[in-house]
Amino acid sequence: MPKFRRASKKPRTLAKLSAIVALAAAGFSFAVFNHRHVAESEHDRAPAPAPNADISSARGPAQAPPPSIATPPPICSHFYENVCQKRGLTRDPTGIVRPDIDGEIQALRIYEEIIHKHPEWTSEQVDEELVRSIYTPKRLERVREAYNWVKAAIERLIQRQPDRVLNPKEKKQLIEKIQAVKLDLPPPAAAYSDEPDLFTKNDVYYERTANGQTRMRVGGAYLFSAKSRFNLIFTMGHEFAHSIDPCELRAADIELKSYKALTSCFLEKKFVVRAENFAECGEGDPMSETFADWVAVQVTADALRTETVGYTSAQIQSAATNAIRDLCEQEDSTREADLTNHPEPRIRIQNLFGNQSEIRAVLGCPALPQPDLYCSFESVNSPGNHR
Numbered sequence: 206m207p208k209f210r211r212a213s214k215k216p217r218t219l220a221k222l223s224a225i226v227a228l229a230a231a232g233f234s235f236a237v238f239n240h241r242h243v244a245e246s247e248h249d250r251a252p253a254p255a256p257n258a259d260i261s262s263a264r265g266p267a268q269a270p271p272p273s274i275a276t277p278p279p280i281c282s283h284f285y286e287n288v289c290q291k292r293g294l295t296r297d298p299t300g301i302v303r304p305d306i307d308g309e310i311q312a313l314r315i316y317e318e319i320i321h322k323h324p325e326w327t328s329e330q331v332d333e334e335l336v337r338s339i340y341t342p343k344r345l346e347r348v349r350e351a352y353n354w355v356k357a358a359i360e361r362l363i364q365r366q367p368d369r370v371l372n373p374k375e376k377k378q379l380i381e382k383i384q385a386v387k388l389d390l391p392p393p394a395a396a397y398s399d400e401p402d403l404f405t406k407n408d409v410y411y412e413r414t415a416n417g418q419t420r421m422r423v424g425g426a427y428l429f430s431a432k433s434r435f436n437l438i439f440t441m442g443h444e445f446a447h448s449i450d451p452c453e454l455r456a457a458d459i460e461l462k463s464y465k466a467l468t469s470c471f472l473e474k475k476f477v478v479r480a481e482n483f484a485e486c487g488e489g490d491p492m493s494e495t496f497a498d499w500v501a502v503q504v505t506a507d508a509l510r511t512e513t514v515g516y517t518s519a520q521i522q523s524a525a526t527n528a529i530r531d532l533c534e535q536e537d538s539t540r541e542a543d544l545t546n547h548p549e550p551r552i553r554i555q556n557l558f559g560n561q562s563e564i565r566a567v568l569g570c571p572a573l574p575q576p577d578l579y580c581s582f583e584s585v586n587s588p589g590n591h592r
């Protein structure tokens with residue numbers, strides 16, 4: 206049985222040219238680029254350059270109104286625009302998120318320096334040094350801590366469902382799958398010997414190996430481009446969720462009643478729009494991606510609620526923005542996102558994230574006039590699906 210890989214949180218892009226242009230503009234050596242990318246296959250993703258203006262709003266003014274005051278922040282009515290019109294890096298009190306390309310250039314630069322310093326080294330030695338420079342104990346600790354936090358948060362999400370939604374046996378099945386996902390990190394470099402490009406990529410992904418083990422891997426460039434804890438939490442929430450997404454459960458012959466209600470709700474609310482010739486759980490079916498986003502949103506809501514105590518309103522908005530801003534199209538006009546298995550960024554950001562009630566509450570946004578604009582496991586006992 207072959208390895209089974211879930212799509213990474215972000216859609217891969219079809220054009221690679223713009224990344225090469227961006228790297229050249231950044232003074233990057235093509236010899237090194239070619240060396241590392243010689244085996245690049247069509248699934249590799251090329252992030253776009255972005256202007257460098259720093260529009261960080263995290264250190265919000267002390268006089269920012271508390272969330273309870275009547276004027277809701279602009280993000281409430283235009284989530285997508287407010288999140289995606291950011292350029293350069295954005296900062297919240299836990300850290301920054303910058304465009305993917307910046308992190309990839311940083312990782313490639315380290316690679317280039319190592320080669321220049323040690324031209325006699327074998328590629329194994331170079332990779333080992335690269336891993337030592339990128340996956341430092343401090344960065345690994347940040348990732349491990351978030352991984353443990355998210356794992357516990359998803360378990361809480363499962364446990365707090367009433368028995369009529371998920372019975373004890375179903376909860377146990379789901380929690381076992383969550384607990385089985387191993388965090389697979391270098392060093393040593395050999396940990397990613399089947400995917401050496403990952404050291405300089407932004408990808409974070411979930412996969413099930415040929416022998417049925419499940420694991421999450423973290424690309425080296427991601428450690429540079431996303432330092433915000435809220436982004437880590439959303440990203441890991443999404444990848445963890447793939448271990449229990451509708452298609453993974455189907456592959457494991459597990460059928461849950463409440464999933465049917467949730468997935469029908471996704472379809473009905475158009476959170477999932479299947480391609481004309483979609484194959485269920487295959488090409489053109491974004492169901493699993495939407496499910497993974499939905500879980501990530503619930504977990505991120507938990508983090509925003511419990512970890513922003515004492516933040517100003519502007520800081521909370523920056524934290525929320527950083528959680529999801531890498532879902533925006535990052536491309537310039539030369540790139541085209543491959544959306545076959547991902548919902549459009551606007552749906553992910555506005556509908557799945559911006560319409561979630563806890564997220565709205567923590568941001569000081571008014572509750573939605575129609576709470577049933579959203580989907581939850583609780584939808585299972587709502588009469589009918591014809592709203």
Ligand SMILES: [Zn+2]
Binds near residue numbers: 211213447493494
């Ligand atoms: Zn995914």
